[in-house]
Amino acid sequence: MLAYRAGAPILVREFLADVARVGAAFGGGGNVLNVCVDRYRFAAGLAAALAAGKVSLLPSTRTPEVIAHLKRFAPDAVCLTDEDDCDVELPQVHFPEPPAREPARESPFTAPVPRIEAGQRAAWVFTSGSTGTPVPHEKTFGRLLDCMAVEAERLGLTPHVSHAIVATVPPQHMYGFEASVLLPLASGNALTAERPFYPADICSVLAGVPRPRVLITTPIHLRALVAANLAIPDIDLIVSATAPLSGQLAADVEQRCRTRLLEIYGTTETGSIAVRRTTETAEWRLWPEVTFESRGEETWARGGHVEQPTRMCDVIEVVDRGRFLLHGRLADLVNIAGKRSSLAYLNHQLNSIPGVLDGAFFHCDAAGDAAVSRVGACAVAPGLDAAAITAELRRRVDPVFLPRPLLLVASLPRTSAGKLPQEALRSLAAAQPKPARAV
Amino acid sequence: MSDNVSSLRQPAGSAGITALTRELAGLIVAALNLEVPAADIGPDQPLYGEGLGLDSIDILEIALVVSKQYGVQLRADSEDNERIFASLRHLAEYVNAHRTK
Numbered sequence: 307m308l309a310y311r312a313g314a315p316i317l318v319r320e321f322l323a324d325v326a327r328v329g330a331a332f333g334g335g336g337n338v339l340n341v342c343v344d345r346y347r348f349a350a351g352l353a354a355a356l357a358a359g360k361v362s363l364l365p366s367t368r369t370p371e372v373i374a375h376l377k378r379f380a381p382d383a384v385c386l387t388d389e390d391d392c393d394v395e396l397p398q399v400h401f402p403e404p405p406a407r408e409p410a411r412e413s414p415f416t417a418p419v420p421r422i423e424a425g426q427r428a429a430w431v432f433t434s435g436s437t438g439t440p441v442p443h444e445k446t447f448g449r450l451l452d453c454m455a456v457e458a459e460r461l462g463l464t465p466h467v468s469h470a471i472v473a474t475v476p477p478q479h480m481y482g483f484e485a486s487v488l489l490p491l492a493s494g495n496a497l498t499a500e501r502p503f504y505p506a507d508i509c510s511v512l513a514g515v516p517r518p519r520v521l522i523t524t525p526i527h528l529r530a531l532v533a534a535n536l537a538i539p540d541i542d543l544i545v546s547a548t549a550p551l552s553g554q555l556a557a558d559v560e561q562r563c564r565t566r567l568l569e570i571y572g573t574t575e576t577g578s579i580a581v582r583r584t585t586e587t588a589e590w591r592l593w594p595e596v597t598f599e600s601r602g603e604e605t606w607a608r609g610g611h612v613e614q615p616t617r618m619c620d621v622i623e624v625v626d627r628g629r630f631l632l633h634g635r636l637a638d639l640v641n642i643a644g645k646r647s648s649l650a651y652l653n654h655q656l657n658s659i660p661g662v663l664d665g666a667f668f669h670c671d672a673a674g675d676a677a678v679s680r681v682g683a684c685a686v687a688p689g690l691d692a693a694a695i696t697a698e699l700r701r702r703v704d705p706v707f708l709p710r711p712l713l714l715v716a717s718l719p720r721t722s723a724g725k726l727p728q729e730a731l732r733s734l735a736a737a738q739p740k741p742a743r744a745v
Numbered sequence: 746m747s748d749n750v751s752s753l754r755q756p757a758g759s760a761g762i763t764a765l766t767r768e769l770a771g772l773i774v775a776a777l778n779l780e781v782p783a784a785d786i787g788p789d790q791p792l793y794g795e796g797l798g799l800d801s802i803d804i805l806e807i808a809l810v811v812s813k814q815y816g817v818q819l820r821a822d823s824e825d826n827e828r829i830f831a832s833l834r835h836l837a838e839y840v841n842a843h844r845t846k
Contacts, residue, residue: 503801504808506818530805534812643802678802696798705800711780 307468309346309490311499313514321350322417323404328354328386331402335382337430339363339396341478342388346499347401348477349487351386352428356447357420362429364478365440366574366645367704368394371655372432375440380430424448431480433574434647438654443575444613451492453577453611454484456593458493460581461543461568463520469495469542470515473522474502479644480574481547485522495520503527505534518542525551526643526678532562541565547572548644549678550632556584571632574646575616576607580630589629598624619646637728640669642678642706649681652707656683659698661690664718667709668731682735683709684718713738763788765837769811773833776810777803788834793827804830811836816845 309316328350332338338355340362342348355362363383365372373395376383385394388401422428428447432440463469473486490497498515502508508531512519520543523531528546531538532555541563547570551559559567571590572578580590592598595610598618605622608615619641621633640647649667656665665685685695692712699708715738719730770783773792777799792799799807807830808819817840819829829839 503805503821504819505812506820510820526802526805530809533809534818536818700794705794705798706802708798708800710798 307496309349309497309499310470310515311344311346315496316346316499319416320404321346321353322419324350325353325357325420326417327402327404329358331399332358332360332384332386333399335360335384337361337363337380337383338399339365339376339383339385339394341368341385341392341394342401343501344388344401344499345473345477345486345497345501347388349491349497351401352487353420353491356422356426356428359426361427364429364431364480364483366432366434366479369700369702369704370395371702372440379440379442422447424451429483431483431574434651438651438658445577446613449611449613450484450488450577453593454488454492456610457484457489457570457578457581458495460591460593461520461545462566463493463495463543464518466494467518469518469520470498471495471520471522472498472500472502472508472511472515474508474527475522475524475548475644476501480577481570481572481644482522484572484578485545485547485570505531505536509536509538512539512541520545524548524644525555528559529555532558538563543568545570547578549641551584553584553588560585573616573618575614576612579607579610579612588631589625590632592628592630594628597627598622598630600624640667640681640707642680645704645706647703647707652681652683652703655699655702656685656695658702659687659690659695662687662695666718666726666731667707668728668735670710670735671732678706680710681707682711682713682731684713684715684731684734686715686717690714711735711738762834762837762841765841766833769833769837769840772810772814773807776806786833788837789832791832792830792836799830807836811840814846815840815843817843 307315308318308321338360340348340351342351352362383396385396385398387398392398424447426447427444428450429445430442431445432442435441471486471490473482475482477483477487486497500511502511517540519541521541522545525546544565544567551569556567569582569584570578571580579596580592582590593610596607596612597609598605598607605618606615607618619636619639623631623633638648638650652667656662663686665683667681667683670680670682692714696708696712713735718726719734720726766788770786774783811817829835
């Protein structure tokens with residue numbers, strides 16, 4: 307059993323046939339932007355790229371600005387898509403469906419299992435950087451598998467038992483790429499093609515696959531799931547990442563779903579590196595071969611599957627070897643629903659808009675029990691209105707980073723030293739008459 | 746959640762839909778802490794993307810409010826989800842047709 311779609315199993319031999327078919331459709335070129343929405347098709351596209359020695363490109367978002375950058379980064383890139391109205395401006399390869407499913411299953415033909423070298427570059431993943439240019443990070447096949455071997459063990463997935471892994475996160479995001487695609491492929495478990503969104507969808511996809519079931523999700527989806535008054539099918543393990551869970555929500559989830567909830571900590575650059583059971587401890591347990599080292603105020607991760615020593619964007623307190631506490635993000639980091647950016651990057655994009663003379667983003671205070679805290683921005687742009695600035699930003703940054711509010715001001719509250727305190731921006735925003743935003 | 750929506754119980758005519766539209770606008774503004782007054786959200790203004798500028802995180806939040814207030818569980822696979830969120834009016838029509846409270 308390799309996967310489920312609409313509750314129906316897809317066997318390894320069907321997968322191998324699909325991988326061969328996708329490989330034949332690729333043509334030349336060494337890079338593939340795999341935007342398949344269906345997780346099974348994404349996985350087949352990934353495997354076909356690996357078998358053909360091609361590199362999968364995993365940008366953090368697909369705004370026109372980012373696609374333009376990808377074209378410069380990898381001029382031969384094609385876009386593998388399973389949607390008819392895909393608007394990515396790259397040469398498109400449509401996911402080739404088999405002529406009919408049933409004969410494939412009956413066929414004695416089995417495509418050979420491709421052999422992939424551990425050192426082969428499997429993917430480029432991108433972070434937003436701080437200067438307007440996405441920063442590429444290499445992922446080699448062997449290290450991705452090494453990370454997944456530890457993950458399967460740390461999540462307590464019983465060997466030789468096929469878990470059905472259901473995920474609410476996209477396969478293109480590093481967390482979903484690992485936990486919902488690589489993990490099942492590497493550990494002999496089954497992925498699920500669907501990406502359920504609403505609580506009712508999550509329940510119905512779970513109900514459609516056999517136990518043991520694993521749900522790969524985020525605090526946002528979990529909050530909605532426990533709040534919805536639904537009969538939640540039995541779940542054998544829930545995994546959450548992208549933002550730390552509150553102890554209260556973790557306890558609610560475990561109680562409502564009658565299961566274990568584990569949180570994964572990681573970054574795009576490092577992949578998953580730590581896990582904790584939130585209802586038992588605040589301490590994270592690092593992967594055994596990964597270590598943290600302090601460099602002044604910063605914490606760097608290295609070792610194990612981590613490709614390059616990586617500066618962490620969180621304030622980390624190492625408790626002892628292999629255990630640590632998180633104390634929030636570094637001031638510049640922006641993380642909204644698992645999409646990461648930095649104030650420096652967002653400011654760069656805002657100030658790149660013709661007509662914006664000065665502008666700065668700021669962290670909004672989380673309001674009440676809102677699912678996420680957003681960013682706001684102040685801009686000095688005589689002659690532009692908020693709607694025009696928002697439209698320009700929409701071309702450049704992921705929609706989750708669009709400022710709420712976006713305020714047009716006469717000048718930014720810089721100190722005499724030229725600094726722009728976050729608090730001054732928030733105060734300025736709070737003092738503005740409402741509403742000043744684009745609607 | 747209040748239960749004082751009995752005047753709107755189904756099936757609502759076009760006047761009922763209009764009232765439900767206003768009620769939903771108020772719920773959305775409150776749930777999402779939007780800065781725009783509820784009265785300024787036009788019934789045919791797109792909620793997603795270019796219009797009101799909502800994203801999928803907001804849509805999940807609205808789904809939560811709609812399930813609590815009206816007993817409607819939104820499903821991405823059963824209905825044309827983009828159509829439901831095309832505008833406040835579409836959302837109101839969907840809620841009106843499927844509400845259980």
